[in-house]
Amino acid sequence: MPLRLRSNNYSSAVGVVYHDSNGAYHEVYVKANGEVILCAGALGSPQLLLLSGLGPTSYLSSMNIPVVLDHPFIGQFMADPPRTGVNIVNPYASTDVGLGVVGITDSGPYIESPSIPPNSTPISFLPFMGSVPPLNTSVEIISGKVSRPLSTGWLHLKSASNVTVSPAVRFNYYNRTEDIHQCSNAVEVIRKMLASPALNEYKFNDPDGGQSFRFIGPALPQNPSDFETITSFCHKSLATFWHMHGGCLPTKVVDSGLKVIGVDSLRVVDASTFFNSPGTNPQATTMMLGRYIGMKILEERAAY
Ligand SMILES: Cc1cc2nc3c(=O)[nH]c(=O)nc-3n(C[C@H](O)[C@H](O)[C@H](O)COP(=O)(O)OP(=O)(O)OC[C@H]3O[C@@H](n4cnc5c(N)ncnc54)[C@H](O)[C@@H]3O)c2cc1C
Structure with a gap:
């Protein structure tokens, strides 16, 4: 679904093509006073913006995409909050699956603990489960999400002509030490959770008479x-x-109304605009x- 853009003295979105x-x-095509x-x-x-000719000139040229307008930050500052933690096998088959409660900590990370039901095939929730056969009990994931990571990366096209080819994206997880510190804080919270009596029922009986996860x-x-071991754990459990x-991002690609800077009749309204x-x-x-x-657009339209 690339956009149709017109570029003379100014650039404007005039429509959309799609299958x-x-x-x-x-x-x-956009009607009078309409927008994409x-x-x-x-x-x-x-x-889609890159495929439509909005992006860094040198990058678009290297991909043989005709440049409509130089936009150096489109596809930049890509981020994804990393998740760390442990996955413990539940001795019992829990029916309470899913994710119901979230903990917001003073030290930054959010604690979220989804349950994976028995006999699940390996899923991306558990990157380590690829080599583990389906279990007849549930798996409890105790994880910390690094909130507001400072590490950012980029998005590049893998095809300049085929929109159905997913782009390549790199989030540069844990490039910034501050993010590792937050992961370390999550590890500490999880350590305390595992040591609490409430989690004893998730331990297995050991041959020596003790109990362990x-x-x-x-x-x-x-x-x-x-710190080195914590850093290594953050990467391994990523x-x-x-x-x-x-x-x-606003001020870089879109303005405060989420209109693409320098282009008429074009707005972006989704998570790509979140810092x-x-x-x-x-x-x-x-x-x-x-x-x-949507309300803002209705107000603007009512004005003309
Ligand atoms: C597996 C998974 C689980 C999640 N769980 C939760 C959760 O439990 N709670 C929560 O709050 N958030 C969750 N999220 C995050 C949440 O879904 C996103 O943050 C949110 O949907 C972002 O909204 P968006 O409008 O930016 O993009 P999306 O909701 O992704 O919408 C984008 C739409 O554009 C379409 N699209 C993309 N490219 C094209 C194209 N070229 N042509 C036509 N259509 C196109 C896509 O098909 C999609 O329908 C989850 C995300 C995933 C992937």
Whole structure:
């Protein structure tokens, strides 16, 4: 679905081309005072803008994409809050699956603990489960999400002509030491949780008469003051909650009304415009952003 852009003395979105679910090709044009509102998400919106000729000139030229307007920050500042933690095998098959409660800590990370039901096939929630056969008990994930990571990366096209080829994206997880510190804070919170009597029922009986957790993937590092080991654990346990954002940031790509800077009749309204993933989980805020901008558009239209 690339956009149709006109570029003379000024640039303007004039329409959209797309294929429907039967593969038929369509062109749709903007009517008077209308606009194109792009809501393809943090990966889709920067991809479509780049394919439409908005982006860094040198990059677009290297991809043989005709440049409509130089936009150096489209596809830049891509971020995804890293997830760290442990996955413990539940001795019992829990029916209480999913994710119901979130903890907001003073030290930064959000604690979220989804349950994976028995006999699940390996899923991306558990990156380590690829080599583990389905279990007949549930797996409890105790994870910390680094809130507001400072590490950012980029999005590049893998095809300059085929919109169905997903772009390449690099979030540069843990490039910034501050993010590692927050991961370390999450590790400490999880350490305290594992030591609490409330979690004793998740321990297995050991042959020596003791009790211990069974982990899938790395166990928590033993020494909390060994920064190198903590850093290594953060990288080894790295996973995601899929709260990616960035790529079309305000003041860099869009203005305060989320209109693309330097282009008429074109707005981006989705998570690509977030500096940070809002709240513990972003979906509700993303929907409210849609309503907020929708109301703004209605007010603007009422004025003419
Ligand atoms: C597996 C997963 C689980 C999640 N769980 C939660 C959760 O429990 N709670 C929560 O708050 N958040 C959750 N999130 C995050 C949340 O879904 C996103 O933050 C939110 O949907 C972002 O909204 P958006 O409008 O930016 O993009 P999206 O909701 O991704 O919408 C973008 C839309 O554009 C379409 N699109 C993209 N490219 C094109 C194209 N070229 N042509 C036509 N259409 C296109 C896509 O198909 C999609 O429908 C989850 C995300 C994932 C991936």
